[in-house]
Amino acid sequence: MIIKTITLLATVATSLVSATHPPIVGLGARVKQHRAGAQGDLVSGEEDLLKIIINWEAVDGAEKYEVCHNCVINDATGKREGDDSGTLYKVAADFTCGGRPCHVLTAASRGKNRYNVRVSTEGYWSKYSEHRNFNVAEAGNVQHEHHEL
Numbered sequence: 001m002i003i004k005t006i007t008l009l010a011t012v013a014t015s016l017v018s019a020t021h022p023p024i025v026g027l028g029a030r031v032k033q034h035r036a037g038a039q040g041d042l043v044s045g046e047e048d049l050l051k052i053i054i055n056w057e058a059v060d061g062a063e064k065y066e067v068c069h070n071c072v073i074n075d076a077t078g079k080r081e082g083d084d085s086g087t088l089y090k091v092a093a094d095f096t097c098g099g100r101p102c103h104v105l106t107a108a109s110r111g112k113n114r115y116n117v118r119v120s121t122e123g124y125w126s127k128y129s130e131h132r133n134f135n136v137a138e139a140g141n142v143q144h145e146h147h148e149l
Helices: 001-017
Strands: 028-034 050-055 062-069 087-092 102-105 111-121 132-136 142-143
Touching: 028 132, 050 111, 050 132, 062 102, 087 102, 102 111, 132 142
Parallel strands: none
Antiparallel strands: 028 050, 028 142, 050 102, 062 087, 062 111, 111 132
């Protein structure tokens, strides 16, 4: 009886923790020139490079976030398909841009960039968010494009 109760409690606890919803990634992003220093000077030799800044809604109890850039994520399941696709970036829960959690990718690839984000709470990862596609072409604001990469 005690073992059944403990097993049931563990199952319920795991279900509650894994039910953490993934972050909702913003539909817009900012693309900027690659600048550095207090004066914001263009980096010598890197004048043609751009950086992209994406953000998402904060998740209560977040310990950290993980950004999957150009990964193959199934939006229906929130699971990564294939371990070799894309690049993973860890983001501290308190790292923000304008008060929202964010990721800054310097030297972003020109063209289409796909992003998914997940959150760690209580030691467990959520599923990945729905993807966002941003076309990095020039400095300015860009919006999510619904077509696939």
